[in-house]
Amino acid sequence: MPTDSGVVNLPLSAQLIHLAAAVLLLLSFAMLSQRRLLSLVNLFAGQGAALVGSTVVVAYSTGQHHLYYSAALTLVLKMLVLPYVLHRLIRRLNLQSDTETLVNIPTTMLIGLVVVIFAFGLAQPLSELSSTVTRSTLGIAIAVVMLSFLMMITRHKAISQVIGFLAMENGLFFAATSATYGMPMVVELGIALDVLVGVFIFGIFFFHIRDQFESLDLHLMESLKEE
Amino acid sequence: MFESVNLLTGALAVAHGWIAVGVFGLLRPNSVRFVGRFLFPLGALGGIVLAVIALLAIQGPIESVVLPLGLPDLPLHARLDPLSAFFLFLLGSASAGISIFGAGYFREGEGTAPGLLCLQFHVFLGSMALVLMADDAYGFMVSWETMALSSYFLVTTQHRIPEIRRAGFLYLLLAHLGAISILLCFGVLQGGSWQFTFDAMRQAQLSPAWASVAFGLAVVGFGAKAGLVPLHVWLPEAHPAAPSPVSALMSGVMLKTAIYGVLRVSLDLLHQPLWWWGAAVLALGLFTALYGVVFAAVQTDMKRLLAYSSIENIGIIFAGIGLTLLFHAFDMQALAGLSLAATLYHCLNHAFFKSLLFLATGSVLHATHERSLGKLGGLMHRMPWVAWLALIGTLAIAGLPPLNGFVSEWLLLQSFLFTPEIPQPFANMLVPLGAAALALTAALAAYVMVKFYGVIFLGRMREPQLAQAQDCGWLERLGLLWLAAGCIVLGLVPSFVLRQLGHVDAFLLGAAGEAHADGIWLLAPISSHRASYVPIVFLLGASVVVTLSVWITKGIYHGHIRRSAAWDCGYPLQTPRMQDTAEGFGYPVRHIFEPFFRMQRKLPSPFDTAPRYRVIVEDWTWFGLYLPVARTVLKTANLIGRLQQGRISVYLLYSFLTLVTLLVIVL
Numbered sequence: 001m002p003t004d005s006g007v008v009n010l011p012l013s014a015q016l017i018h019l020a021a022a023v024l025l026l027l028s029f030a031m032l033s034q035r036r037l038l039s040l041v042n043l044f045a046g047q048g049a050a051l052v053g054s055t056v057v058v059a060y061s062t063g064q065h066h067l068y069y070s071a072a073l074t075l076v077l078k079m080l081v082l083p084y085v086l087h088r089l090i091r092r093l094n095l096q097s098d099t100e101t102l103v104n105i106p107t108t109m110l111i112g113l114v115v116v117i118f119a120f121g122l123a124q125p126l127s128e129l130s131s132t133v134t135r136s137t138l139g140i141a142i143a144v145v146m147l148s149f150l151m152m153i154t155r156h157k158a159i160s161q162v163i164g165f166l167a168m169e170n171g172l173f174f175a176a177t178s179a180t181y182g183m184p185m186v187v188e189l190g191i192a193l194d195v196l197v198g199v200f201i202f203g204i205f206f207f208h209i210r211d212q213f214e215s216l217d218l219h220l221m222e223s224l225k226e227e
Numbered sequence: 228m229f230e231s232v233n234l235l236t237g238a239l240a241v242a243h244g245w246i247a248v249g250v251f252g253l254l255r256p257n258s259v260r261f262v263g264r265f266l267f268p269l270g271a272l273g274g275i276v277l278a279v280i281a282l283l284a285i286q287g288p289i290e291s292v293v294l295p296l297g298l299p300d301l302p303l304h305a306r307l308d309p310l311s312a313f314f315l316f317l318l319g320s321a322s323a324g325i326s327i328f329g330a331g332y333f334r335e336g337e338g339t340a341p342g343l344l345c346l347q348f349h350v351f352l353g354s355m356a357l358v359l360m361a362d363d364a365y366g367f368m369v370s371w372e373t374m375a376l377s378s379y380f381l382v383t384t385q386h387r388i389p390e391i392r393r394a395g396f397l398y399l400l401l402a403h404l405g406a407i408s409i410l411l412c413f414g415v416l417q418g419g420s421w422q423f424t425f426d427a428m429r430q431a432q433l434s435p436a437w438a439s440v441a442f443g444l445a446v447v448g449f450g451a452k453a454g455l456v457p458l459h460v461w462l463p464e465a466h467p468a469a470p471s472p473v474s475a476l477m478s479g480v481m482l483k484t485a486i487y488g489v490l491r492v493s494l495d496l497l498h499q500p501l502w503w504w505g506a507a508v509l510a511l512g513l514f515t516a517l518y519g520v521v522f523a524a525v526q527t528d529m530k531r532l533l534a535y536s537s538i539e540n541i542g543i544i545f546a547g548i549g550l551t552l553l554f555h556a557f558d559m560q561a562l563a564g565l566s567l568a569a570t571l572y573h574c575l576n577h578a579f580f581k582s583l584l585f586l587a588t589g590s591v592l593h594a595t596h597e598r599s600l601g602k603l604g605g606l607m608h609r610m611p612w613v614a615w616l617a618l619i620g621t622l623a624i625a626g627l628p629p630l631n632g633f634v635s636e637w638l639l640l641q642s643f644l645f646t647p648e649i650p651q652p653f654a655n656m657l658v659p660l661g662a663a664a665l666a667l668t669a670a671l672a673a674y675v676m677v678k679f680y681g682v683i684f685l686g687r688m689r690e691p692q693l694a695q696a697q698d699c700g701w702l703e704r705l706g707l708l709w710l711a712a713g714c715i716v717l718g719l720v721p722s723f724v725l726r727q728l729g730h731v732d733a734f735l736l737g738a739a740g741e742a743h744a745d746g747i748w749l750l751a752p753i754s755s756h757r758a759s760y761v762p763i764v765f766l767l768g769a770s771v772v773v774t775l776s777v778w779i780t781k782g783i784y785h786g787h788i789r790r791s792a793a794w795d796c797g798y799p800l801q802t803p804r805m806q807d808t809a810e811g812f813g814y815p816v817r818h819i820f821e822p823f824f825r826m827q828r829k830l831p832s833p834f835d836t837a838p839r840y841r842v843i844v845e846d847w848t849w850f851g852l853y854l855p856v857a858r859t860v861l862k863t864a865n866l867i868g869r870l871q872q873g874r875i876s877v878y879l880l881y882s883f884l885t886l887v888t889l890l891v892i893v894l
Contacts, residue, residue, distance in 0.1 A: 102876055122890055149886075153879045161875070222873035 013061035017178075020054030021137040024174060025116070028147040031167060032112050032154075033105050035098045040163050041086045047170050048078030054137075055177055064181050073192050074173070082166065082199060086159070089203055093210065095159060102154045112147055119143035127179075137178040144171030156217055158209060162202045169195055234284045235292055235307040235360070238315060241277040242356035245270060249349030256342025259334065263702075266345050267330035270352065274326055277319030277356065284312040286730045291362055298365075304424055306362035309734040310495065313571060313727075314359045314487045320713065321479050321578040322352055328586045328706025329472040331699070332593070338385035338470075351377040351476065358484050364413035364423040371409065371484075375402040375452075378481060381473040382465050394464035401461045405451030409488070412444035416496055428496045438497050442504050445492040446511075453485035453541045456515045457848040463522075466534035467598060471589020474530060478537045479582035483574050486544055493552060494567075494735040502556040506654055509549025513664040516542025520671040521823050524678065524816035525844050527600050527809045529588050532679055533581065536624070539672060540577045544570055546665060547639050553654060554642075555736060562645050564732040569638035571728050576623065576631040576717055583620035583710040584679075587613050590703055591683060594696040600679075600809035605688040609696040614684045616707040621680040623714040625673040629762040629769070631717035636669055641758055671816070678812045687803040719762050810842065817844070825850060 010018070027047045034040045052075045059067030090096060101108065123139030145168050152164035169191070176183045183191075213220040248270050255261045284307050291306035307315075329348065333341055354377060357370035379402070383395035417423055418431030433441065451458040466474045493500060519539030526532035547570030554563035588598075590613045597603055607614040623630035643662035649655045688694060699707075717724060795801045817824065825845040831838030870881075 118887070122894060125894065146883075149879070149883050153876050153883060155876075161879075219874075 011061070013057050016057045017054050017137060020050045020057070021140040021174070021178075023050040024054075024144055024170070025140050025147075028144045028167065028171075029109065029112060031163070032108055032147055032151050035101070035105075037090050037095050037099065037157065037159060037163075038087065040160060041083050041090065044086075044163055044167060044170075045079050045083040047167060048074060048083075051170055051174060052079065054174070058177055058181065062181060066185050067177065067181065069185065070177070070188055073188065077192055077196065078166075078170065081196070085199060085203065086163065089206065090159065093159070093206060095157065099155070099157050099160065102156065108150065108154050112150060115146045115150060116143040119146055138175060141171050141175030141178055144168075144174060147171075156219065158202075158206060162199065166195065166199070234280050234287060235290050235305060237280045238277060238284070238307060238356065238360060239292075239294075239305060241273050241280070241319075242353045242360070244273050245349045245353035245356065248273070249346040249353070252342040252345030252349070254342070256340045259341045262341040262345045263330045263333060266349075267326050267333075268702075270349055271323045271326035271330070274319045274321075274323030274352075278316050278323065279319075281312045281316035281319060282727070285309050285316065285727050287312075289734075294366075301365055303366040304362035304426075305357075305360045305366070306425070307360060309731040310487070310490060311359045313731050314483060314574075315356060317483055317575050317578050318352070318355055318359065318480050321582050321710070322476065324579075324706045324709035324713070325472050325475050325479070325582055325586065326352075326706075327709060328475075328589075328703050331702030331706070332472055332586075332589060333470070334593075338387070339380075344381070344384065347377050347380045348473070348476075351381060351481075355480060355484055359487060362425050364410075364417075364425070364428075368406070368410060368413070372406060374481065374484070375399070375406065378473070378477055382469040382477075384470050384473070385468075388468075391468040394461070394468040398461040398465040401451045401458060405448045405458070408444045408448030408451070410448075412441050412448055412492065415441040415444065416492070425491075425496060429498075433497070435501060439501065439504070442493055442497060442500075445489060446508060449485040449488040449492075450511075450545075452488075453482050453545070454515075454538045455511060455541065455545060456518045456538070457852055459515070459519070459538045460846065460849060460853060462538055463526075463531045463534040463846075466537070466585075467528055467530040471530075471585050471592060474533075475582040475585035475589075478533070478585060479578040482537065482541055483578060486541075486548070486570075486574055489545075489548060490735070493548070494555070500552045500556045502553060502651055502654060505549045505551070505553030505556055506657055507549070508552060509546050509657070509661055512542045512545030512547070512549050513661050513668075514542070515539070515545060516668040517664055517671075518542070518823065520668050520675060521816060521820045522844075522846070523675045524671060525813040525824065527813075528598050529591070529600055529603070529679065529683060530585070530598055532600075532675065533584055533588065536672065536675060537577075537581060539668060540573070540581065540624075543636070543639065543665065543668065544573055544577070546661065547573060547642075550639075550642055550658075550661075553649065553658075557649055557651070559648065560736050562642060562648070563736050564729075565645075566639065566642035567732055567735065568725055568728040569635050569642055571731060572631075572638060572717075572721075572724060573635035575724070576635050576714070579710050579713040579717065580620045580623040580630075580632060583707060583714065584617060584624065586703070586707055586710070587617035587620065590699040590707075591696075593699070595693055597690070597693075600682045602690050603683045603693065604686045604803065604806065605684070606693065606696060607684040609693070610684075610698045612698050612704050613707065616704075616711045617684065618680065619711040619714055621676045623718070625676040626669050627673075628760075629718050629766040631714050634718060634721045634760070634762070636665075637760060640665060674816070678809060682807075682809050682812065686806045689803045689806070719766065721760070721762060817842075823847070 024047055027043050027050065031040055031043045031047075034043060052071050055067055055071040055074060059065065059071060103111070119142040120139040123142050127136060127138045148164045148167035148171060151167070152161045155161060155164065173191075248266050252262055252266055286309070287307075289306065289308040291304060294303040294305055297303040326348075333344060338344075339347070351374060354370045354373035358367060358374055361367035361370055379395055379399045382398055383391055385391050386395070413423060413428070415437055416428040416431065416433070418428070418433050418437070420427050420431055422428075446455070447458070454462045462478075466478065469477065493504070516539050519535050519537070519542055523532050523535035523539060526535060547566050550566040551563050551570060554560070554566060590610065591603065591606060592598060594610060594613075595603065595606070619630065623632040626632040626636045628634075640662060643658060643665065649658065793801075817826070825847050827841075827843045827845075829839070829841040831840055872878075
């Protein structure tokens with residue numbers, strides 16, 4: 001709601017949500033540029049925190065009580081359980097060292113910028129259809145999904161792909177809360193369970209992959225290609 | 228009509244009985260005695276019953292039934308009309324002889340176990356019968372594919388030999404290409420009603436363009452099965468690979484189901500043919516006939532020779548169909564009826580004489596283990612039964628009166644000669660050329676058959692081990708006798724056959740299409756002033772001449788047969804290798820029709836101590852059409868294979884780009 005002075009005058013809740021969205025986007029870029037896996041996990045946990053914050057604000061300002069449960073679930077799963085599991089995995093697999101990316105980081109950031117612009121362009125007509133207070137953050141949600149995708153593409157190590165996958169889920173969750181005040185509880189529970197199970201299965205795979213190739217570097221999987 | 232519904236039920240019972248007989252073969256899969264002495268004769272009995280039912284049904288009214296089989300909401304429809312009755316008669320009568328022959332032919336230790344072979348053989352028979360009775364696209368395609376698969380397994384009976392596996396693959400490939408085309412044809416024929424019964428297709432109104440598409444798809448699809456050039460390449464590979472009764476069944480009967488399909492689509496499901504369909508099929512048929520016979524003339528493998536001869540006969544049949552369509556398009560129903568009757572007659576004749584010849588080669592193969600003409604010869608003395616019965620088939624296929632081959636080719640030529648009445652000048656010019664090509668084909672076919680028979684059965688034995696050859700057993704003789712008798716009977720009573728074919732004509736072309744046949748013994752296609760043929764008189768005349776000359780010769784000479792060395796013309800050394808060979812006999816044709824072939828010749832130099840003459844004759848279509856297509860497919864596949872990089876990042880990039888592209892399109 002633009003006022004005469006040209007300053008956008010928003011209620012506090014909306015401003016907080018926008019803040020959380022901005023933090024989320026910033027963290028996504030940070031993940032894109034981060035070389036160390038442990039820091040990547042920490043950034044992922046930070047994304048979870050931003051998500052929890054925005055969800056609580058949305059729940060409070062709109063009176064949607066089921067969003068409190070969503071927030072609690074996110075808090076437990078994405079801020080505590082998954083980062084803990086990933087930390088242990090990385091220590092057990094001895095992956096603390098720096099990793100090389102396929103495309104160098106400045107280039108990745110530039111591509112990321114283009115992706116964000118594309119996402120905002122995409123969200124423009126969509127957000128006009130929505131009637132929620134949070135609709136303007138839809139562009140950020142889509143940008144987070146696509147940046148996570150980009151991270152999955154540019155990394156070597158299998159574990160960073162899993163983190164990218166989880167971050168993508170964060171973006172989707174954010175899109176759901178911002179566009180429609182969250183998905184029904186059943187769907188959300190199902191997705192949470194899927195993510196948890198997915199991470200465990202990935203964890204088991206990692207050990208198998210390491211046994212087979214003695215490394216988690218995806219380069220080595222190219223030998224599986226049919227000749 | 229209670230009675231006629233019974234006929235259809237009877238025919239369906241025979242088809243399912245055949246399948247049941249096949250399943251019984253699995254009870255004792257390794258017993259040649261049980262399968263050969265019990266199941267195959269039972270199958271032959273089924274063939275005779277089916278032939279009798281079909282003969283009764285050919286004049287009866289059309290009747291149909293909805294079977295309690297098939298998927299929910301998609302029941303199978305069956306129908307018995309004069310057209311299917313005619314082809315069922317062909318199937319039943321020819322397969323009876325082949326089954327009896329097969330009873331004695333299959334031995335232990337030759338590839339597939341006898342019980343399994345019995346299953347495949349009878350499922351093949353049953354599915355052919357069901358193809359002919361199917362009255363909806365669904366049932367038709369299921370039976371058609373069953374037929375293709377069971378015959379594939381029969382062709383690859385000796386699947387341990389790589390060439391046979393390769394031949395089987397080629398057959399399966401072309402069968403599937405054909406099936407796709409037929410499926411698309413039915414898709415066009417339903418004309419927007421989305422009803423796939425043949426009744427719905429008859430009622431569908433198609434624009435001429437769509438009707439032409441449907442017709443083209445049908446010709447390609449059924450042509451692949453029948454062996455129209457350039458879709459013929461599987462025939463010369465599959466026939467030598469298959470056991471002889473299977474070759475006989477495939478060449479004699481299965482190719483005719485493709486003819487049935489073309490006739491069903493073009494004259495029954497589509498209403499009014501366009502004149503250029505007829506012209507195109509006529510040209511294609513004549514080219515196929517000429518191509519087949521020229522290649523048959525240069526073959527040195529007896530079963531390949533017969534396979535090419537099948538291509539030639541299919542060409543003649545397609546030429547007849549083309550002529551029928553041409554006349555039908557110009558509403559000249561009497562002439563259309565004549566050429567259709569000639570076409571159907573030739574189908575029936577080919578089923579008998581080609582089966583007979585394939586079975587005879589099977590007997591020769593069993594007795595000598597040799598397929599190459601260059602190593603046979605003089606078998607008449609060792610295998611008199613096979614030789615004499617094969618002689619009947621050879622004379623019939625060469626088109627000599629009073630046997631059956633003459634009648635149909637003569638009728639077809641007669642219908643060609645009436646074409647000046649066609650109002651379209653272009654077609655009018657095409658047809659005399661066609662008549663000339665047909666006459667040339669018939670003459671070359673006779674030449675091919677002289678080579679076939681002369682090199683195998685006459686002269687002196689080219690290899691010493693041929694002296695051990697044994698004549699075939701009594702079951703095989705019975706099968707050969709049945710088919711030879713068929714050739715003679717079909718040649719002697721053409722008027723009776725034509726009267727039956729008149730029912731098919733009337734069904735497909737309306738009442739005006741009935742062929743004329745005056746009197747029981749006299750055959751006069753249009754009027755007795757123009758041309759007529761009396762086979763009995765011809766037979767009597769020929770017998771009188773033969774008897775008289777034998778009698779006179781015996782009277783003039785002393786009357787004894789004396790066996791001695793042949794006169795050596797003054798050459799001191801003469802061996803059986805000095806006889807005219809298959810290559811030598813085919814040389815003139817090879818020379819005259821050189822552009823047809825792709826030849827590699829290796830001539831020995833005069834100073835060679837061990838001279839070798841080699842000539843390899845290959846098919847142009849193989850190099851001009853099939854290999855380029857195969858190469859293109861392989862190249863494209865390799866190009867697409869580059870997408871598979873083996874790197875997860877690249878695969879993720881594909882998904883990412885797909886996502887972005889789709890989002891851009893949506894916006």
